Amino acid sequence: MMRISNFLPLVFKNSFRNRRRSILTVASLALSLCLLGLLMAMYEALFYGPDPTPAQAVRLVVRNKVSLAQPMPLSHEQKIRQVPGVEAVMLQQWFGGTYRDARDPNNFFARFAVQPQEVFSIFSEYSLPEAERQAFVRERTACVASRTLADKFGWKTGERITFVGDIFPVTVELKLAGIYDDPNQNEVLYFQWEYLRESLRPVFGGEMDMVSQFILKADSPESVPRISREVDEMFAVTPFQTKTESEQAFVLSFVSFLGNLKLFMLAIGGAVTFTILLVSANTLSMSVRERIREVGIMKTLGFTPGIILGTLLGEASLMSLTGGLIGCAFAWALCAMISSAPIPFAQLRGLALTPLITLICLSIAILIGLGSALLPALNASRRPILDSLGHSG
Amino acid sequence: MTETVIQTRGLTKEFIRDEFHVVALDRVDIDIRKGEFVALMGPSGSGKSTLLHLIAAMDRPTDGEIRVLGQDLRGLSDREVSYWRNSHVGFIFQSFNLIPVLNAIENVELPLKLTTLTKKEQREHAATALKLVGLEERMRHLPRQLSGGQEQRVAIARAIVTDPDLILADEPTGNLDAASADEALNLLAKLNRDYGKTIVMVTHDPHAAGFATRVCHLEKGVLLESLQADGS
Incomplete structure (x- = not known):
């Protein structure tokens, strides 16, 4: 052979x-x-x-059905809380703005105005020393940043961070109250929603009563599809219809904005x-x-x-x-x-x-x-x- | 009586070429016995190469019978014919036809790739064949590094490396100068004389035919005469 x-x-x-x-x-x-x-x-x-982690699997994002750029009334929050299976609700507003030099893509990262008392219960995978968490809740101009982001810019607790607004015509001056650990190593900074609202009061001549997203925490992954359906049905006949989806689906839809x-x-x-x-x-x-x-x-x-x-x-x-x-x-x-x-x-x-x-x-x-x-x-x-x-x- | 290795009866080959019907071989009857060195002569288009190709089973006859080494070639499939040719026939071309990317010993080894010999045995057989044609010093040379005469000797070594019963040569000296042609012809004569190989050589050169033990003439596809070297 x-x-x-x-x-x-x-x-x-x-x-x-x-x-x-x-x-x-x-x-x-x-x-x-x-x-x-x-x-x-x-x-x-x-x-x-x-696959989503257990913490991610129970999170949902609610946004305006028309687009992410369209806001929703704050009043939605109370109604969403009534949906069975919803354990927590937090509003989240994309701030945008410029940090240092906008021409340097390294200076781009996510900045959200949130309710500080809710962040760490909804994002349960984040870990932050209790003292820093309390400082974030207590101080109006406080902010917290992920360790990946803090390491990138060499930030230490107490750092002064300024964002010049572009979507919102205000400049926010923040103080880094804490650095949290995120297993997903995302580059995110959170500051207080109330501080943003307060800064905008002179501009709007009143209270800002709209927000871009609500983040929900469901009692179990199995409840997520039902909650998603029920929230959207609840606002189906209002001028501000919603689109509620799992965090993973939301991230994917964000990618689809590219076409x-x-x-x-x-x-x-x-x-x-x-x-x-x-x-x-x-x-x-x-x-x-x-x-x-x-x-x-x-x-x-x-x-x-x-x-x-x-x-x-x-x-x-x-x-x-x-x-x-x-x-x-x-x-x-x-x-x-x-x-x-x-x-x-x-x-x-x-x-x-x-x-x-x-x-x-x-x-x-x-x-x-x-x-x-x-x-x-x-x-x-x-x-x-x-x-x-x-x-x- | 000596064994007949090639026997044809009424062997005919016809072609259709550009709407013309061409009879390349017309009812050829020939018997070639074991150990003969036969020269097939004739002018261009006489059918001598066609007869050689039919003997080598490189082509199929239109009509007639052909038995080579006791085998009726018409009954073999393409695959069987390939293996039969590898085992029993060594073929030498006019233009040497060595594979340009292989060196001398690799070219000679090529037919042995189809055998069950080990790599080492293949190398030894190829080296022996090259030694026999006097090219043991040129084993690692590529064809382009050899002269025409040396290339033809490598081609002869490749033809004999499987120790075939029959060696067929199609104008083996056509591309060589006189000295190289004599070297090649002497080699063929030696293979016939010393090793008992049956050789059929196509040539139109009377000097080359002089090395054969028998000369057959063809003209317009018809076998005219067959003369022994002694003229009988």
């Missing part, structure tokens, strides 16, 4: 016989598969992130795959066509059409697999860089080229190699010997 290993040196030598063309083919495959791997990793991170990202990413992924298929099909068929005479020689020596087909497909697979491996290595490095960079989407902090994505990318690479070479290889292997020998290439 002859061994497949007999043909490996031949496959290897033929794969890289035209060094420049082989390098360019491998490079184009590597680049495309790097992009494909990165897209798949981003798709997974954005849409199939890790139909899913379709966009799938379309790019499909286009990349199809393009490399065309490019490699062209290159590989050229490579096979040049060697039809050699195929005739090999047949004269006794190589069967099956063995010739196998060696030609082996060459294509070897080349595409090499491209795939290099592409995956680059995608892995890019994922590592992106996940550690300052980016607005917390989901992308978990960006990684998982073993499954790597396997899919390498399988696609091999399939592209096989798919590209199949037709020219079949034609060459089935061609009569004398036709092949008469072929001048």
Whole structure:
């Protein structure tokens, strides 16, 4: 029984016989598969992130049904509290504003005006020393920041932090009362809703009675779908209809503000795959066509059409697999860089080229190699010997 | 009586080429016995290469019978023919036809890839064949680093490495200078004389045919005459 290993040196030598063309083919495959791997990793991170933690699983976000930018009346809060299964409700207002220099993307992070007495019961995964928590509740201009954020700016307790408003025409001057630990390592700063309201009173000439979100805590994950339905039904016939969803769904909907990202990413992924298929099909068929005479020689020596087909497909697979491996290595490095960079989407902090994505990318690479070479290889292997020998290439 | 290794009866090959019906071989009857060195001669288009290709089972006849080494070639599938050719036939081309990315010993090893020999045995067999053609010093050379004569000797080594019963050569000296041609012909004669190989060589060169033990003439697809080296 002859061994497949007999043909490996031949496959290897033929794969890289035209060094420049082989390098360019491998490079184009590597680049495309790097992009494909990165897209798949981003798709997974954005849409199939890790399962919610127990604390996240019981949180819901209520917003105006029209859009996140449209506020809701504060009076909704009392009605929401009446829904069975709602354990706690906290209003949350996105402040925006500018910290230091707005041109530096590093200075961008989430700043929310909240009810300080509710934050740490709703976000039960946060941990903060009791003294700092009490200081946050007590002092009107107090704020708390996640440790990731504090470390990033080198903040210490007592730090003075100023935000110049853009959505709201006020400047808030805060004092860092505490630094909390967040297992999700989000970059978030909370300050008092009452302080914001008070600052806006002279501007509005009265009380601000609207808010952008309510954060709810349900008594169990099982209650979440029902609470979501009941809250929305409750405001269905009011001028301020709501959209209530789990925290995870809310984060995903936030991603969708970028457009139909899913379709966009799938379309790019499909286009990349199809393009490399065309490019490699062209290159590989050229490579096979040049060697039809050699195929005739090999047949004269006794190589069967099956063995010739196998060696030609082996060459294509070897080349595409090499491209795939290099592409995956680059995608892995890019994922590592992106996940550690300052980016607005917390989901992308978990960006990684998982073993499954790597396997899919390498399988696609091999399939592209096989798919590209199949037709020219079949034609060459089935061609009569004398036709092949008469072929001048 | 010596064993007949090639026997054809009414062997015919016809082609359709650009709407023209071409009879390349017309009812050829020939018997070639074991140990013969036969030169097939004739002008261009006489059918000598076609006959060689049919003997090597590189092509199928239109009509007639052909038995080579006791095997009726018409009854074999493409796959069976490939294995049969690998085991029993060594083929030498006019233009050497070495694989350019493989060095001399790798080219010679190529037919052995289809056998059950171990890697080491393959290497030893290929080295022996190269030694026999006097190229043991050029084993690692690529075809482009060899002269035409050396390339043809590598091709001869590749043809004999599986120890075939039959060696077929299609104008083996057509691309060589006189000295290299003589080297190649002497090698073939040695293989015939010392190792008892049956050789069929297509040539239009009377000098090359002089190395054969028998000369057959073809013209317009018809076998005209068959003369022994001694003229009988």
